[in-house]
Amino acid sequence: MFRNWNIEKKTKDILEDSLDSPISNEDAIYLMEVKGLDINALILAADLVRKNIVGDKVTFLKNWNINFTNICTSTCGFCAFKRNKEDKDAFFLSIDELADIAKKAYDNGAKEFCIQGGLHENVDVYFYEDILKKVKEVCPDVHIHAFSPMELYYGSKKAELSLEESLKILKNAGLGTTPGTAAEILNDDVRKIICPTKLNTEEWKEVITTIHENGIKTTATMMYGHVESSKNRVEHLDIIREIQKETDGFTEFVPLTFMYKKAPIFLKGKSNPGTSGTEDLKVYAISRLMFHNDLKNIQTSWVKLGFKFSQVCLLAGANDLGGTLGEENISKSAGAEYGSKTEVNNLKQLIENIGRIPALRDTLYENIDII
Numbered sequence: 521m522f523r524n525w526n527i528e529k530k531t532k533d534i535l536e537d538s539l540d541s542p543i544s545n546e547d548a549i550y551l552m553e554v555k556g557l558d559i560n561a562l563i564l565a566a567d568l569v570r571k572n573i574v575g576d577k578v579t580f581l582k583n584w585n586i587n588f589t590n591i592c593t594s595t596c597g598f599c600a601f602k603r604n605k606e607d608k609d610a611f612f613l614s615i616d617e618l619a620d621i622a623k624k625a626y627d628n629g630a631k632e633f634c635i636q637g638g639l640h641e642n643v644d645v646y647f648y649e650d651i652l653k654k655v656k657e658v659c660p661d662v663h664i665h666a667f668s669p670m671e672l673y674y675g676s677k678k679a680e681l682s683l684e685e686s687l688k689i690l691k692n693a694g695l696g697t698t699p700g701t702a703a704e705i706l707n708d709d710v711r712k713i714i715c716p717t718k719l720n721t722e723e724w725k726e727v728i729t730t731i732h733e734n735g736i737k738t739t740a741t742m743m744y745g746h747v748e749s750s751k752n753r754v755e756h757l758d759i760i761r762e763i764q765k766e767t768d769g770f771t772e773f774v775p776l777t778f779m780y781k782k783a784p785i786f787l788k789g790k791s792n793p794g795t796s797g798t799e800d801l802k803v804y805a806i807s808r809l810m811f812h813n814d815l816k817n818i819q820t821s822w823v824k825l826g827f828k829f830s831q832v833c834l835l836a837g838a839n840d841l842g843g844t845l846g847e848e849n850i851s852k853s854a855g856a857e858y859g860s861k862t863e864v865n866n867l868k869q870l871i872e873n874i875g876r877i878p879a880l881r882d883t884l885y886e887n888i889d890i891i
């Protein structure tokens with residue numbers, strides 16, 4: 521395939537092999553640094569692998585984000601969403617207020633709610649249980665995708681329950697799946713800089729594996745472009761693929777490019793100003809070449825990257841556009857400029873414009889309907 525391309529021999533060899541089987545960490549680190557036409561070849565290889573594995577459908581769903589509080593006791597250096605309780609724009613929704621938002625979204629066609637919030641001192645697993653019960657009461661057949669590994673860990677400790685006990689309670693109350701956030705970059709040297717009070721790498725792995733083992737699927741994420749190296753990114757991707765081989769618990773991988781403009785670590789001069797466009801494309805392409813059949817769905821975030829660039833990411837290995845989103849506070853707080861909601865027709869057009877097939881899906885990618 522790449523025999524006649526005027527690119528480095530090593531790139532050629534790796535990409536030829538990548539069409540049939542996942543690339544090694546060493547090769548992925550090499551590909552993170554390629555330049556010029558080698559980048560085009562990498563993107564094409566990822567697109568071919570994408571086509572073989574998931575075909576030409578590009579999926580998304582009708583979802584709605586609900587953040588119940590921005591008050592948080594943690595101190596993540598990349599986070600522009602967190603507030604202290606005395607801040608004038610701090611909020612903490614009551615369960616009835618949250619249910620009103622959910623009902624409105626449900627009446628507008630939302631099929632999934634993504635519910636997350638800060639680590640508030642009054643929040644624990646029983647509070648999460650009350651949220652789930654109330655939302656299920658007003659929106660019975662909605663899928664609830666809620667509470668990150670960090671929130672589950674925090675909420676369990678506050679309730680003096682084991683994680684297993686908490687998961688049982690939450691599942692019974694209607695928890696469907698969980699966001700695989702709080703992963704950031706799974707390397708403790710990086711975490712000491714960007715999120716020193718969060719779960720460390722081993723703890724995150726332990727929590728996510730326990731969630732999977734208790735029958736709850738999660739997404740997988742990577743927030744990149746702050747202080748980490750290419751090697752850190754590849755090692756993170758490798759951790760995700762190893763967990764997936766063990767549990768098969770991830771539904772999708774979502775690369776999250778660092779929104780730097782309002783991030784405390786950037787404002788203090790302690791991080792990079794995010795990534796360049798080709799770095800983003802390489803992350804998508806290399807993820808596809810590392811995951812192959814192990815983790816088939818790779819999502820591009822239009823909220824963070826914009827509609828135009830997300831469309832380009834669909835040509836570099838991605839096959840999912842996330843959701844229409846009725847509300848999105850976290851990226852918005854961090855300076856995302858691309859709005860917080862869109863319409864089905866807008867995403868449909870983006871997909872058709874590159875000759876692919878738009879399809880609506882559910883959270884678990886079990887029902888996929890061409891539109």
Ligand code: SF4
Binds near residue numbers: 596601637670
């Ligand atoms: S990322 Fe989450 S845990 Fe960290 S400060 Fe922000 S709201 Fe709190």
